[in-house]
Amino acid sequence: MTNSYQPDFAIHPGEHLEEILDVSGMTQAELAVRLGIHKKTINEIIRGKASLTSDVALRLGKVFDYPVHLWNNLQRNYDETRARLAEEKRLVRHLDRRPDWLGQIPVKEMIDRGWIEYHEAPLAQLDAVLRFFGIASPDQWRTVWETHQVAYRQSRRFEPNAFALSAWLRRGEIEAQAIARNPFDRRLFQSVLDEARALTWEPPEVLQPGLTARCARAGVALVFVPELSGTGVFGCTRWLGGKAIIQLSLRYESNDRFWFTFFHEAGHILAHGRKAIFLEGGGLGGEKEEEANAFARDSLIPPVAYRRFLAEWDGCSLAPLETFAEEIGIASGIVVGRLQHDGLLPCDTGNERKVFYHWADGDSQ
Template identity: 50%
Template sequence: MDNLATNQYTPDYTVTPGEVLEYELDLRQMSKSELSKRTGLTEKHIIGIIKGKGTTQITPETAIKLERALGMPVDYWLNLEALYQEARARLEEDERLEKNLDWLKRIPVQAMIKMGWLEKHGDKTQQLDAVLRFFGIASVDQWDGLWPNVAVAYRQHNTHEIFPEAVSAWLRKGELEAANIQCRSFDKQAFRAALDDVRPLTAEADPSRFVPALQQICAAAGVAVVFVPCLPKTGVSGATRWVNPEKAIVQLSLRYKTNDHLWFTFFHEAGHILLHGKKELFIEGVNGMDEEKEHQANAFAELELLPKKAFMEFSGRAPLSKTAIQQFAKEVGIAPGIVVGQLQHRGLLPRTHCNDLKVRYQWAHE
């Protein structure tokens, strides 16, 4: 059976309580004047109800009077009025949604449907309504207020077109995933110590094993780690932000498939948490972020992954063989692929060498 929300019937017309009232008067052959005398309502007021003027509604007081005069219960009249007002409001809202359909084009709806984030609707206004529900906002106007940093931070990428709306959808999914992770209150020292417990996980090749362990370790220090597949028109690899002063989110996009990229991104985001403010949003992957703070987070990640003195001594040796890399990685307690990635990044090893030491992850959504 299809989801109830998909099959929910929303009328594209409204029946006013006034039409029902007029029908009941005709049925009884009762004039408006007589009803006025029986209820104490002015004839003008009764005409206003019958004509469906927006300012003339059936209030509880009016419903009681109609109940006594016509014998139809108060609940009947109040429900009739409530259903009419709701239907009218929805019709007006549909008109507003029609004017915002261009905004919907900037949301990667099909990708979100494919990943199960959204239900598919044939009607565009219903699809826009589903997107607004996903974001948890009443209208497109509220998007600008909730995601200003995204719009400001995302300049045009050097090679790819980036849509802030798509990026915000990816961030929103991370927010929803993080809400399901119970965290202790953030403790800076505890999180710093937790990173030492995370390093051995880099040697684990199976995400189904290291992801839960990583999430558990970080949650104990007040950080929710979520893995959210990348959406089209985003180009993101990771993000850091705070839900509140007691809970941070590290969000990884799975854009990069090898362990050197993934773990560097994680420790980079961890650097933002430990080094920078709780009111800031950091998104990795495109232009527009604070370059100085990005450099600081990069330096933090490099030092966390590879002890500076030991790495300098090792990288100064020749030749940098596969066996030597594996031995050094074992000595410092890190995955060999990460050592390879850092050597390549610093120009100490050709990009074509030792890539078989990197672990390529297979993610569930793939």
């Protein structure tokens, strides 16, 4: 739907043809003879029972010296108006049948972030939501989004809001489609991951565009979309139209969590095919999730180097952490996070070495 005027009625080109016949004083039978078609065809067009075809438009152009495209435009406008009016009636029936559906979509958050426009009329707001999701009706939302085969690593006590989750995923798709990227190159992506380790030292204003550009070069769209209320999601990997997408929310704002999630998602891309969707929300495991965890863990801190460090570390001093981080080429906050995760460092110790990322004004869109 647009803000331009849209009539609530459709005018068949047969009405215009009837007016021209009245003005010219020509009968339907005479016109049929001049056009070389059956009188019944003319009558059905005038009564709106038959379409004015391009062939008839060409013949009318010769008889009345009217441009052919005007007749074709009249028929096209009639068809489009009828289709639009029928669609509006169909959506009204959806609103009547499922009045709660639109209310379950996080419309306000989506409007606040500029994902969709605000409309006072429920029908217009529904149309905006459907356009956002790229679907024709709420029924298609259920088919496309609710029944996605999702491997969601989430808490047993937390059930994500499917409506908010689908909006978050869709926003990621929209942003990914806007990224120009090469076809996926597995070997190049692996080299990008090696390069990414050096970016762990960089501030967000360097990290984000640098990592996004490197991933795009290897055929992976990296998008950053803040989570919506009720999702509890901090990362996602999926393939769309043969192209890989990594979507991150910065739910956990520390750099150790961010980089672990990024490499975790990269592990899914490299190891787990193109059919499943992997959504990360904390909690449950599973074989593929454990494999992605191991990939992230070992990519960030090589196992041999980590074991050597632990053998030499006194378990208390923080200075050796800095030295070790420099030796393996990653930010020291990542080492702190690993030691905390492994229970070798208290969760309240060493956090000053972490970098915390925050959404800047305007970035939350």
